[in-house]
Amino acid sequence: xxxxxxxxxxxxxxxxxxxxxxxxxxxxxxxxxxxxxxxxxxxxxxxxxxxxxxxxxxxxxxxxxxxxxxxxxxxxxxxxxxxxxxxxxxxxxxxxxxxxxxxxxxxxxxxxxxxxxxxxxx
Amino acid sequence: xxxxxxxxxxxxxxxxxxxxxxxxxxxxxxxxxxxxxxxxxxxxxxxxxxxxxxxxxxxxxxxxxxxxxxxxxxxxxxxxxxxxxxxxxxxxxxxxxxxxxxxxxxxxxxxxxxxxxxxxxxxxxxxxxxxxxxxxxxxxxxxxxxxxxxxxxxxxxxxxxxxxxxxxxxxxxxxxxxxxxxxxxxxxxxxxxxxxxxxxxxxxxxxxxxxxxxxxxxxxxxxxxxxxxxxxxxxxxxxxxxxxxxxxxxxxxxxxxxxxxxxxxxxxxxxxxxxxxxxxxxxxxxxxxxxxxxx
Numbered sequence: 398x399x400x401x402x403x404x405x406x407x408x409x410x411x412x413x414x415x416x417x418x419x420x421x422x423x424x425x426x427x428x429x430x431x432x433x434x435x436x437x438x439x440x441x442x443x444x445x446x447x448x449x450x451x452x453x454x455x456x457x458x459x460x461x462x463x464x465x466x467x468x469x470x471x472x473x474x475x476x477x478x479x480x481x482x483x484x485x486x487x488x489x490x491x492x493x494x495x496x497x498x499x500x501x502x503x504x505x506x507x508x509x510x511x512x513x514x515x516x517x518x519x
Numbered sequence: 520x521x522x523x524x525x526x527x528x529x530x531x532x533x534x535x536x537x538x539x540x541x542x543x544x545x546x547x548x549x550x551x552x553x554x555x556x557x558x559x560x561x562x563x564x565x566x567x568x569x570x571x572x573x574x575x576x577x578x579x580x581x582x583x584x585x586x587x588x589x590x591x592x593x594x595x596x597x598x599x600x601x602x603x604x605x606x607x608x609x610x611x612x613x614x615x616x617x618x619x620x621x622x623x624x625x626x627x628x629x630x631x632x633x634x635x636x637x638x639x640x641x642x643x644x645x646x647x648x649x650x651x652x653x654x655x656x657x658x659x660x661x662x663x664x665x666x667x668x669x670x671x672x673x674x675x676x677x678x679x680x681x682x683x684x685x686x687x688x689x690x691x692x693x694x695x696x697x698x699x700x701x702x703x704x705x706x707x708x709x710x711x712x713x714x715x716x717x718x719x720x721x722x723x724x725x726x727x728x729x730x731x732x733x734x735x736x737x738x739x740x741x742x743x744x745x746x747x748x749x750x751x752x753x754x755x756x757x758x759x760x761x762x763x764x765x766x767x768x769x770x771x772x773x774x775x776x777x778x779x780x781x782x783x784x785x786x787x788x789x790x791x792x793x794x795x796x797x798x799x800x801x802x803x804x805x806x807x808x809x810x811x812x813x814x
Contacts, residue, residue, distance in 0.1 A: 401528050408532020415538015417531070425549070433568075443588055447571035450578040451755040454617060464567070492579060505694040 433467045444468070445480045449496040460502050467503075474506030481511055520652060526716040534764035558591040565592065567726040570603030577620045589628070601625050602632035609634040609713065609752055627640040636758075637734035637751040685780040690807040692783070696791035699763055703786070705808060707735045707750050712812040729809060739763045741771050745778055767801060775808065781809060 432442050443476060445468070452461040465473035481497035484490070491514070498514035501507045557568045572588045575581075589597055605625060608618050615638065622635040687707070695704075708729040733751025740746075748761040765771065767788045772781040783806065791802045 398715035400791045401524075403797050404525055404528045406531040409533075409536035409539075410532075411529075412536020412538070413540040413543075414536070415535045416542075417544050418540075419537075420541050420544020420549075425544075429559055431559045431564075432561065433564055435553050435555045436560075437556060440555075440557055440588075444568070444571070447575040447588075449567075450575040451571050454574045456759040464571075467564075496578065 430502045434469075439508075441468070441476075442480050442483075445476045446493055446496065449477065449493075449500040452503070453496055453502050461500060462504065472506070474501055475505035478503065478506055478508055478511070481514075482508070485510060485514075538737075549640045556591045557606075558593065562596075565596055566600040566603070568592065570604050572600060573604055573621055573624060581622070582624070584626070585624060587596055590608050594629075597628065598630045601628070605632050606634050633754045634752055636754070637719050637749055657788050661693070685775055685782045687775045687782050687808045687810050689782055690803070690809045693805045694789055694791070694802040695805050696800060696802050701767070701788045702803040703763040703765055703771070704803060705737055705748075705761050705773065705776070706752070706757055706806070707732045707737070707761075707808045707810075710809050710812050732810070733758040735759070735761075736776055737761050737763075738774040739771055740774065740781075741769050756801045765804070773806065779802040793806065 433441070436444060445465070448461050448464045451464075460474050465476060468476045477497050477500050481494055481501060482502065484494050484497070494511075495514045498507065498511040501511055502515045529796045552592075557565065560568060569589065569592060572585055574587070576585050578630050602625075605618060608621065619636075619638040621686075622638040625631070625635055626639060660739060708731050711730070712727055733748045733754070737748045737750065739748070746763055748763055750759050750761040753760055765786075765788050769787065770784075771786040773783040773786060774781045786804060789804075790799045793799045
């Protein structure tokens with residue numbers, strides 16, 4: 398009896414292992430309908446920057462807010478501030494920083510770090 | 520326990536374990552993709568990605584950046600989103616400089632839509648990257664891309680500058696009694712060049728006809744207002760075609776290129792003769808304008 402239980406547990410362990418191997422590695426759930434918040438960091442940053450550029454062209458703050466809400470529904474302006482501060486720290490392009498700073502200002506989430514970049518239009 | 524019993528217990532445990540493993544891996548804690556690429560985005564987000572990429576180009580004019588952003592995206596998705604963006608901008612009357620920049624970019628990446636034709640014909644290259652800051656609260660403000668926008672839209676046109684003669688002439692002006700609402704349909708074309716002296720052998724060739732002119736700016740002005748249209752946005756009707764909707768009891772003037780060069784003045788909606796007892800219908804004016812062939 399004890400041997401039978403042991404065998405059953407061994408089989409169970411092998412089965413679970415095989416199931417996880419198949420489910421996570423060999424044949425994982427296929428994602429094709431992803432959302433912007435799942436983008437890789439570089440594309441995520443691109444998305445935020447492009448939203449700022451679109452705001453510059455279209456001037457539609459509601460559209461910009463809706464787009465940023467896909468990244469952070471609670472505080473849509475947070476990704477803008479985060480990226481702007483990272484660009485400033487990394488000595489990034491001034492035009493990009495200005496775009497972000499203006500959008501952040503329009504969203505009411507500007508920070509002292511961004512103040513020098515909101516003085517003039519990009 | 521014999522060998523068969525051992526195998527059955529082991530197999531039963533393995534099958535149960537496999538099922539538990541798959542339920543856990545697929546349903547309870549599936550692979551969480553958070554480092555995805557744009558090509559995996561849902562189709563509406565994907566089109567938005569392409570659209571944002573294009574608008575980013577309007578601001579920075581960086582083609583390499585565009586190529587990097589669109590690299591993971593399927594060509595068909597890029598073309599569909601780009602064409603839709605340009606068509607919608609043309610329809611909405613967005614600044615010509617913006618649409619020209621978008622059309623230039625579309626051409627660079629192999630996208631074509633008929634609305635691009637009128638914006639790619641200009642000699643001056645697009646000048647992205649010079650957009651002033653928008654008004655934060657305005658939903659869709661007018662964005663001025665250069666100190667002298669190509670198609671300024673004055674809120675009122677009175678008093679108008681002194682009228683000046685137009686190089687265009689009215690070839691035909693016809694009242695059409697088909698369809699509603701009343702419109703002004705304009706066809707702009709270039710007169711055929713004067714026929715050069717030909718040899719007898721060449722006489723059998725058909726003479727050149729008038730050439731439709733896309734990209735011509737038409738102005739319809741009336742007391743206290745103005746509207747603008749550009750020929751070529753509906754190439755399926757005619758490359759030189761554009762139309763306006765007319766209101767009854769309003770005198771209109773039609774100008775070409777600038778609002779102060781009228782070729783027709785005092786144009787009003789006319790009633791079509793109808794059968795007795797039926798409601799009279801308002802007619803549509805069909806006008807053909809022609810400019811002399813340039814040397």
